[in-house]
Amino acid sequence: MGKIILTGDRPTGKLHLGHYVGSLRRRVELQNNGNYDKMFVFMADVQALTDNAENPEKIRQNIIEVALDYLSVGLDPEQCTLYIQSRIPELAELTTYLMNLVSVSRVQRNPTVKTEIKMRNFEANIPLGFFAYPVSQAADIVAFKATTIPVGEDQEPMIELTRELVRRFNQTYSPVLVEPEIMLPENATARRLPGTDGREKMSKSLGNCIYLSDDADIVWNKVKGMYTDPKHINVTDPGHVEGNAVFTYLDAFATDEDFSQFWPEFTSLHELKAAYAAGGIGDMKCKKLLNSVLNKILEPIRARRHEFEQDIPEIYNILRKGSVTARETATQTMDEIRTAMQINYFDDAKLIQTQAEMYQKK
Ligand code: TRP
Numbered sequence: 089m090g091k092i093i094l095t096g097d098r099p100t101g102k103l104h105l106g107h108y109v110g111s112l113r114r115r116v117e118l119q120n121n122g123n124y125d126k127m128f129v130f131m132a133d134v135q136a137l138t139d140n141a142e143n144p145e146k147i148r149q150n151i152i153e154v155a156l157d158y159l160s161v162g163l164d165p166e167q168c169t170l171y172i173q174s175r176i177p178e179l180a181e182l183t184t185y186l187m188n189l190v191s192v193s194r195v196q197r198n199p200t201v202k203t204e205i206k207m208r209n210f211e212a213n214i215p216l217g218f219f220a221y222p223v224s225q226a227a228d229i230v231a232f233k234a235t236t237i238p239v240g241e242d243q244e245p246m247i248e249l250t251r252e253l254v255r256r257f258n259q260t261y262s263p264v265l266v267e268p269e270i271m272l273p274e275n276a277t278a279r280r281l282p283g284t285d286g287r288e289k290m291s292k293s294l295g296n297c298i299y300l301s302d303d304a305d306i307v308w309n310k311v312k313g314m315y316t317d318p319k320h321i322n323v324t325d326p327g328h329v330e331g332n333a334v335f336t337y338l339d340a341f342a343t344d345e346d347f348s349q350f351w352p353e354f355t356s357l358h359e360l361k362a363a364y365a366a367g368g369i370g371d372m373k374c375k376k377l378l379n380s381v382l383n384k385i386l387e388p389i390r391a392r393r394h395e396f397e398q399d400i401p402e403i404y405n406i407l408r409k410g411s412v413t414a415r416e417t418a419t420q421t422m423d424e425i426r427t428a429m430q431i432n433y434f435d436d437a438k439l440i441q442t443q444a445e446m447y448q449k450k
Contacts, residue, residue: 090125093118094234094268096173098136099150103157104297105382106281106290109340110240110273116162118238127168128232128414129158131407134173134180135225138218139208155403157300160393165406173228175411178418182227182425183220189256190223190249198222198245207293226250230257230265231418238271241279261428264421281340286315286333298382300389307386311379316371326367334374335361342381350380 095115097103103112119127131154136147151172158170173179195201201222205214225246229237230253237247247270254265273279280289283296290297298310316334320327329335335357344356351373354360360377363369396403426432433439 091123091236092126092128092232092234092266093124093236093238094128094130094229094232095238096130096132096228097154099131099133099147099154100136100140101150101292102153102299102301104290104292104299105337106297107157108161108300108385109281110279111238112157112161112163114238114271114273115168119163119168124236126232126417128171128234128417129163129168130171130173130228130414131155132173132225132228135221135228138215138221138224139204139210141215141217151407152400152403153301155407156393156396159396159403159406160300160389162392165410169410169413170407171410171414172407175408176231176415176418178415178422179224179227179231182231182422183224185425185429186223186226186230186253186257187220189253189260194249194252195219195222198249200242200245222246222249223253226253229268230254231421232414233266233417233421234268235266236271237268241272244270244272257428261425261430264424264428282333282336284310284314284333286331300386301393302386303390304383304387307382308379311375311382314375314378316374320371323370324367327364327369327371329361329364334371334378335364337378338374338381341385342377346377346381346384349384351377 093115095111097107097111115127115129118124131151133147133151136150137144140146155170159165163170201219204218205211210218222245226249229247229250237243239247247268251267254267257265282288283290283294284298285294285296287294287296298307302310311334314333314337317328317332319325338357338360342357347354347356347360351360354363360369360374364374423432427435430436430439
């Protein structure tokens with residue numbers, strides 16, 4: 089059996105550097121190394137609606153933003169199927185069947201869902217659809233028999249639940265579903281990029297993001313204002329790199345080649361860190377380096393985005409075609425699922441035959 093990569097994002101906002109290091113960069117590598125049979129990347133609008141039911145306009149406006157972000161980082165619709173979750177109604181059907189194979193208390197233990205409930209002040213009033221989204225996410229995955237799910241570590245509980253549901257389904261009916269594996273970002277810095285304010289996570293609601301679509305001036309303003317080391321007051325003071333967001337970003341993005349290009353006094357980040365810790369390196373110089381490093385990555389992304397922005401109807405065409413292609417796969421799996429569950433009544437010649445004979449004998 090082949091390797092099938094599948095992943096997606098909720099279209100609730102533009103994608104930022106946290107998405108880039110945590111996931112987008114890896115997806116493009118996976119796409120380009122050809123080491124897979126199929127690759128599916130989708131916009132999880134159904135999931136986004138589970139906590140935005142009153143605000144479909146937000147989702148509607150962000151589909152295009154996320155699509156532009158996907159295309160501009162280098163996802164190629166020729167190599168990877170790009171689609172919209174709600175255009176695959178089979179996923180809703182499958183969710184309904186999978187919900188019968190898991191208990192309420194099992195879903196309640198999901199730490200990611202728990203955090204989200206707190207963050208949204210849902211405690212007393214959790215929408216049922218929101219509560220069930222981990223099951224719907226399992227459907228997203230198993231409908232494509234995906235083997236490999238490149239996501240951040242906050243998605244681990246979802247993949248674990250998916251694996252349990254696959255085992256449960258296969259035992260209860262027959263073995264048609266595939267247990268997926270999570271593919272985490274390769275290193276610790278990529279797992280969770282802090283915000284520009286140094287807080288734990290880059291997140292739209294915290295207002296501490298650098299977006300892939302930010303222009304060079306905006307990026308420089310954001311980098312200039314970044315959190316560093318509050319004890320590093322004079323240039324000559326020893327600086328701390330731990331918990332210093334500028335250095336965390338350099339860890340995530342800077343290469344040795346960037347040093348020869350932008351700051352040849354040092355050959356590597358390791359050397360710069362040692363010098364900063366000893367004292368004598370100003371924060372502004374580090375921020376300038378980071379700005380150059382980021383712009384080197386963001387400039388080609390911006391340029392491609394600008395090109396794609398010239399033909400928005402074509403982007404919807406790409407998504408429409410991708411959705412048709414994706415639906416073919418999901419339809420095929422659903423046929424196997426209905427057969428396994430023996431609810432494929434019209435195709436079940438044996439059922440019809442047996443019942444016909446039974447009623448004739450009466
Ligand atoms: N929950 C994911 C997120 O918030 C989005 C998502 C929905 C997803 N369905 C998925 C990711 C299936 C991977 C596989 O980012």
